Amino acid sequence: MYKDEQLDEEKVFKDPVHRYIHVKDRVIWDLIGTAEFQRLRRIKQLGTSFLTFHGAEHSRFNHSLGVYEIVRRILFNFDGRPHWNKDQRLLCLCAALLHDLGHGPFSHTFEKVFKLDHEAFTRQIVLGDTEINYILRRVEEDFPQKVADVINKTYEDKLVVSLISSQIDADRMDYLQRDAYFTGVSYGHFDMERILRVMRPLEDQVVIKQSGMHAVEDYIMSRYQMYWQVYFHPVSRSAEVILTKILHRAKELYETGYQFSLKPTHFISFFSEKNAVEDYLKLDESIVLYYFQMWIDETDPILSDLCVRFINRRLFKYVEFNPNAQMKEWMDLYQLFQKVGINPQYYLVDDSSSDLPYDFYRPGEEGERLPIHLLMPNQELKELSRQSDIVESISGKKRTDHKLYFPMDFIEALPDDQPEKSEIKAILGLS
DSSP: OGGGOEEEEEEEEEETTTEEEEEEEHHHHHHHTSHHHHGGGGSBTTGGGGGTSTTOOOBHHHHHHHHHHHHHHHHHHHTTOTTOOGGGHHHHHHHHHHTTTTOOTTHHHHHHHHTOOHHHHHHHHHHSSSHHHHHHHHHOTTHHHHHHHHHTTOOSOHHHHHHHSSSSOHHHHHHHHHHHHHHTOSTTOOOHHHHHHHEEEOSSSEEEEGGGHHHHHHHHHHHHHHIIIIITOHHHHHHHHHHHHHHHHHHHHHHTTOOOSSOOGGGHHHHTTOOOHHHHHTOOHHHHHHHHHHHTTOSOHHHHHHHHHHHTTOOOEEEEOOTTTOHHHHHHHHHHHHHTTOOHHHHOEEEEEEEOSBOOOOTTOTTOOOOOEEEOTTSOEEEHHHHOHHHHHHBTOOEEEEEEEEOHHHHHTSOTTOHHHHHHHHHTTOO
16 A cells, blocks of 8 residues: 555765654655655745855755654654554655745745745645645545644644644754754754654644653753844844745735736736736745745846845845834935935835744733743643743843844945935934
């Protein structure tokens, strides 16, 4: 039976984070070989971060294999334990492997501009007319739906869902270590082997033996540090701001009938909000960067300039600035930019980032998240922040950071005797 079919010989992928990734199931091997999964090689895991950390060239393909491998190891440790239904093994492995299938080029930026949802695309790829769907249906007719439900967090067995989507899951454990490795920072490292050894399955969630609390503290703190040192790095965000503005500008030009030298064929589905999954699957970062490279020669000065900036890493400068608290300065800057002929819609951008490193359970709140529970020696469950002073100190605390991005070179190029130049610099705190 295809469901249980094993390869004649185990396949291994060499991996810089987990050393080896092991594949013995025919289904997993076949899924990795599909066009939809291979596309993930052409999408970076960290979007624009490669412009800040030159090693951050790793792909969603790397990460997806890593999440699969962590779940495989967890299930090896769960084998034979109470509350674990081994019939769910293949479902867990497939959901782990395919959880990021719907990510597009420069994922989160692309999603925001075109109001897309990568999880919705993941479901469409799993359930649609794709190689992935064909392979999953060979397992069981309703197997694609089960995989989609796990990834969508609506599957009936919450224990299965929690392996790839909770506050301590295989997804986070892989990306923290992988992103730390490829960016060259030291923050994202924690003792994953220890955490895997102390994980225990319960009816509806994975819990951690109390003896492993310190390894979990380390994991929570490493996540906290990675968000502020890597994921929200202001230089990566500057590149993201420019990327966003390129896509907005191209869409605006398309809608007003501008004649592109290179017709934006791959983007038309998204400009016109059709968002067809077959068009989405044809898009990857090499395609997007090709258009940006070609758009440097467009006659529209804004599109051309923004593409030069992104391709050649001539990024916007930034200052700390909270437009909510500094509304008057924001309005003044907007008008001053207009006066001197710098379009503020594209060249004056406020951007905020916020993160909640760990949250405890607060019923009824929007986006409520199941907390991490410790299994005490007497088999009682205790919520992590009630036992750990370290976790309690950051628990439920949302940290937000505001920046204002602008082209310093444009401001410096203004004539010194132009009064607006010194006014702009004064508001931005540059003089």
